[in-house]
Amino acid sequence: MAICNVFYNYCSNNNIELKEGNFILSYDTNIPRQAGLSGSSAIVCAALNCLLDFYKVRHLVKVEIRPSLILSAENELGIVAGLQDRVAQVYGGLVHMDFSKENMDRLGHGIYTPMDINLLPPLYLIYAENPSDSGKVHSTVRKRWLDGDEFIISSMEEVASIAHVGREALIEKNYAELFKLMNRNFDLRRKMFGDDVLGALNIKMVEVARGVGAAAKFTGSGGAVVAFCPEGPEQVKLLQEACHESGFIVQPLLVVPSVLKEEDLISISSDS
CATH class of the missing domain: 3.30.230.10 (Ribosomal Protein S5; domain 2)
Known part of the structure; x- marks a missing residue:
């Protein structure tokens, strides 16, 4: 190996x-x-x-x-x-x-x-039974970064700043801020990579979660989504129903x- x-x-x-x-x-x-x-x-x-x-x-x-x-x-x-x-x-x-x-x-x-993992609110993992290739999402952005593309560089810098702000939000247990940061993270990724690269299935997972008012972003490069339901159990139930109807698997995230x-x-x- x-x-x-x-x-x-x-x-x-x-x-x-x-x-x-x-x-x-x-x-x-x-x-x-x-x-x-x-x-x-x-x-x-x-x-x-x-x-x-x-x-x-x-x-x-x-x-x-x-x-x-x-x-x-x-x-x-x-x-x-x-x-x-x-x-x-x-x-x-x-x-x-x-x-x-x-x-x-x-x-x-x-x-x-x-x-401390106890700083995290309850989160939920969403993924598809028939996933796409998560490696495709790296295809053009890496080259554009290396070529000095100003939009990609500035967007990546904002993604990095989201991590720093997110750390403070978790420490303060400011979950309203965390909600906004999770959504902003995905929005930036979508602008950088474009829908064709991200794939319709990956985008649909995020949209299904957002459709019930949850925050949602990729767990990494795509293929699975992490969702946050700030309104609690009733919203979680709506998320589970929406995912089931769309053919997605949803599970509580265990950290x-x-x-x-x-x-x-x-x-x-x-x-x-």
């Missing part, structure tokens, strides 16, 4: 000695396929965790570096993606991510700050606490 190669090279370049020994690596997953839920990177992340434990080097490979290792392995396979999903999978729980150029240039990675172990926390750099 690509992650084995990336892991070995990282350890070699950083003078991390690996014990001798063989292993068999296999996997199974219950993440819905092509539903925009980062199923492929979850497998790579799990494989990296296995390598860290097998070689007993978890304390030597810094937590904030691991998302980049996962992304490097996926890049070797020709998968175009970003760091966000990988950060969420490495840290678990609720994480604020700051990918400012200053931090990326200085540290080689973003600043990742775990947050698990951070998966980091004590030795992982020790490895977090003091400068981050």
Whole structure:
């Protein structure tokens, strides 16, 4: 696997000695396929965790570096993606991510700050039984970003600012603000990518949720939607009925606490 190669090279370049020994690596997953839920990177992340434990080097490979290792392995396979999903999978729980150029240039990675999952209101996951390919949504925007497209750059900067404002909204439990930010996030993505790239099915999931007054945005690149019903149980019931009528699956979103172990926390750099 690509992650084995990336892991070995990282350890070699950083003078991390690996014990001798063989292993068999296999996997199974219950993440819905092509539903925009980062199923492929979850497998790579799990494989990296296995390598860290097998070689007993978890304390030597810094937590904030691991998302980049996962992304490097996926890049070797020709998968175009970003760091966000990988950060969420490495840290678990609720994480604020700051990918400012200053931090990326200085540290080689973003600043990742775990947050209390109890700050979140009840959220709901919506996805289709017959999903589309979530990878298509990256097709043109990445190139336009690299080409210096001013609209794409300014829109991405606003998306980043939404994350910072959203962090404060969660800390203050200002869910009215969170509602607006979730909707704004999707609206920006729709303007950047366009309906043809996002796909009719993905857009319909958002519109079904918004049709009952819920806030809705993609969980990532598309394929699944996270919804927030600020009016409570009655609105949730309307959401469930609307999703059922449209052929979508809707489930309460379960956010698990951070998966980091004590030795992982020790490895977090003091400068981050």
